[in-house]
Amino acid sequence: MPELPEVEVVRAGLEPVVAGAQVTGVEVLEARSLRRHDGDAADFEGRLTGRRIRAAVRRGKFLWFPLGSPGGEPGEALLAHLGMSGQMLLRTGDAPADRLLRVRITLESPAHGDLAVAFVDQRIFGSLALDRLVPTPDSAPGGTGDDLPAVPSQVAHIARDPLDPAFDDDGFVAALRARRTGVKRALLDQGLVSGIGNIYADEALWAARLHYDAPTAELPEQRVRELLAELRAVLERALADGGTSFDAQYVNVNGASGYFSQRLNAYGRQGAACARCGTVMVREAFMNRGSHFCPACQVLQTAPVTAPGSARRRAAAG
Numbered sequence: 001m002p003e004l005p006e007v008e009v010v011r012a013g014l015e016p017v018v019a020g021a022q023v024t025g026v027e028v029l030e031a032r033s034l035r036r037h038d039g040d041a042a043d044f045e046g047r048l049t050g051r052r053i054r055a056a057v058r059r060g061k062f063l064w065f066p067l068g069s070p071g072g073e074p075g076e077a078l079l080a081h082l083g084m085s086g087q088m089l090l091r092t093g094d095a096p097a098d099r100l101l102r103v104r105i106t107l108e109s110p111a112h113g114d115l116a117v118a119f120v121d122q123r124i125f126g127s128l129a130l131d132r133l134v135p136t137p138d139s140a141p142g143g144t145g146d147d148l149p150a151v152p153s154q155v156a157h158i159a160r161d162p163l164d165p166a167f168d169d170d171g172f173v174a175a176l177r178a179r180r181t182g183v184k185r186a187l188l189d190q191g192l193v194s195g196i197g198n199i200y201a202d203e204a205l206w207a208a209r210l211h212y213d214a215p216t217a218e219l220p221e222q223r224v225r226e227l228l229a230e231l232r233a234v235l236e237r238a239l240a241d242g243g244t245s246f247d248a249q250y251v252n253v254n255g256a257s258g259y260f261s262q263r264l265n266a267y268g269r270q271g272a273a274c275a276r277c278g279t280v281m282v283r284e285a286f287m288n289r290g291s292h293f294c295p296a297c298q299v300l301q302t303a304p305v306t307a308p309g310s311a312r313r314r315a316a317a318g
Contacts, residue, residue, distance in 0.1 A: 002082045004161055004195030005238035007061050010088055011145055015056040017090060017115060018065060021107040022052045024114075030102040033121060036079065036154060037129035047130055048078060048105070059143035060161045060194025063088075064152050066133065079131045079152045080119070086126025089118045103128055129154070140166035161195035162232050173224045176216050183219065183227070184212035184291060196231065199267045200238065202292045204231040206266035211300040212284075212291040218302055237263065266292045 002010075026048045028034065028041035037044050054066040057077075064077040080088065089098065093106055093114035103119040119128060131152035136142050142151035144164065151158075160167045172193060179186050186192055187201045196204075205212055207230040210223070219227075241263065265275050270283035270292055279296035 001084050001197055002061065002086075003197040003200055004058075004060060004163065004235055005200070005242075007063060007082060007195070008058055008144065008163075008239055009242055010082070011056045011058040011063055014063075014088060014090070014117070015145060017109050017112050018053045018107065018117070019055050020052065020111075021109040021115075023048050023050060023105060024108050025049060025104075025106040027104045028102075029097075029104070030121075030124060032124050033102040033119060033127055034129060036081070036127040036131070039130075044128070044130060053078070053107075054148070055146040057143045057145040057148075059151060059155055059164070060158050060190055061197075062143075062152075062155045062158060062194075064131070064143075064155065066146060066148060066150075067130075076130055076132045077152050079129045079154060081127050083121065083123065083125030083127065085122040087118075087120040089120055091116045091118050102126075131155075138166060158190050159192055159194045162193060162228060163195075163235055169225070169228060172228065173221055176224055177219060177221065179216040181216055182213040183210055183216050184286065186216050187231075188287070193231075195235070198289050198291075199264075200231070200234050202266040203234045203264060206293060206298065207234060209297050211298045212286065212293060213300055215302055266294070268292060 026045040028045060031041050034041060034044055039047075048067075052068040054068060057064050057066065061081065063080040063082075065080075066077045067075075080086075082088070091098070093116055095116065097104070098118045098120050100120050100122050101118055102121050102124065105117045105119070107115050107117065109115050119126070131154050133142075133148075133150040134153050134156055136149045136151055139149050141147045141149055142155075175192055176183075176186050179192075184201050184205060187196050187204070188198070202212070204227060208223070208227040210219075210227060266281065269281045272281050273279070274281055274294040274297060277294065277296050279294050281292060281294055283290045283292050
């Protein structure tokens with residue numbers, strides 16, 4: 001699933017084209033791509049056509065595009081979640097339909113003329129929806145890309161991400177240490193911190209020399225702050241590289257792949273030598289996926305906190 005860097009690459013690519021653009025047409029080819037929308041395809045097409053897009057905004061793994069209302073103020077937004085394989089690709093207005101095209105939105109862009117945004121999704125786990133905007137509790141901008149203090153209602157429960165200027169470091173440290181769980185499980189909780197998935201959790205934990213199952217309640221405050229600093233550093237490096245692409249599914253708006261996969265130190269490197277100490281990296285089952293780490297650099301100092309019946313314990317039981 002695309003994580004913060006991959007989604008931010010898409011947002012940044014769409015922003016100069018869609019900001020201020022008017023939607024001139026909408027075509028829904030796959031109704032399942034509207035699973036988050038409160039209405040049918042005709043409702044989505046009718047309500048979106050003719051609207052003007054204010055900006056391209058992101059929080060964590062969610063994208064949204066605030067829409068102008070008849071009164072001038074944005075009251076709702078086009079919400080996008082890429083799921084496992086969703087792509088938002090920029091196309092010329094007369095371009096042929098992409099393979100696996102699910103929704104096509106044509107635009108009149110002030111700077112670029114007639115264009116289209118193609119929502120392409122192989123596995124149809126991604127979605128588009130029109131959703132009302134609600135005020136942010138802290139009155140800070142809702143996400144990266146706009147200063148409006150509002151978020152779509154479906155994103156209101158999603159925490160801010162580590163690259164958000166309004167991210168509360170002290171609050172995050174206290175909340176993580178108050179949990180009774182393993183540190184990686186906490187990092188994947190989008191209600192605690194957003195935008196982090198399996199790849200960047202493994203990379204940040206490797207950089208911080210923390211085992212993925214280290215009990216959050218036993219982590220010293222300074223260690224949590226070090227982890228947060230490593231999270232930011234990993235995310236920023238991935239952004240600079242255009243994100244992580246292992247196949248043709250994770251691409252920017254022009255269809256180009258990122259190359260952070262060439263810099264990974266932990267994720268997917270089981271069987272290879274640790275870049276820090278040379279020990280063979282390992283992979284252990286975790287939450288129906290895997291955790292990649294160095295058994296010498298990332299030693300579990302105390303008893304694991306993985307819940308009974310978890311994938312890790314099942315794997316250990318053989």
